[in-house]
Amino acid sequence: MLVAASLLLTAGVSTMANAQSQPPASSVVAPAQQQSRAQQLMGDIAPKLAELTDDVLFGDIWERPGLAKRDRSLITVAALIALNRPDQLRSHIALARRNGVTEQEIVEAITQLAFYSGWPNAIAAVGVAREVFKR
Structure with missing residues (x-):
């Protein structure tokens, strides 16, 4: 199940691996602050997908203690x-x-x-x- 979820979440993500070291999309981002990789790549077109990438994929799934x-x-x-x-x-x-x-x-x-x-x-x-x- 974890692998299936991982496949679904990673299949559409281009170069989001760097996003995990960036602040979550849901945090307030002033114009001068650096955006996450997800925000840079798709935040203008698909802001919710960028937010889910930052918060769920890299903020939750990648941070789970099970692996x-x-x-x-x-x-x-x-x-x-x-x-x-x-x-x-x-x-x-x-x-x-x-x-x-x-x-x-x-x-x-x-x-x-x-x-x-x-x-x-x-x-x-x-x-x-x-x-x-x-x-």
Whole structure:
């Protein structure tokens, strides 16, 4: 159930991984204050979606004590590989690295998923991982 919720919440989120270090969308944001990544990417068009991204996805789900952020990152990376979501995968591989997932573990996850989610998804994920690892 948690994985299903994670899939639903992350499937439409582009580069929101950085949003978790930003203030929630519901807080008062003066023009001079820095907006969250979600607010920057979609706040003008979909303010409620940006607020839910900040408050629910990154403010609640990612902060729940039941799983370490490292584990949440690995699960999210796996889901994004399986769904072939390279735009979201890019930011979540970077977040996974910050949360303690090694490059070797990411590559192992990609290899494992090649057999369960499809070879093309794995090949696409390798390209994204290569790009992120070079940064």
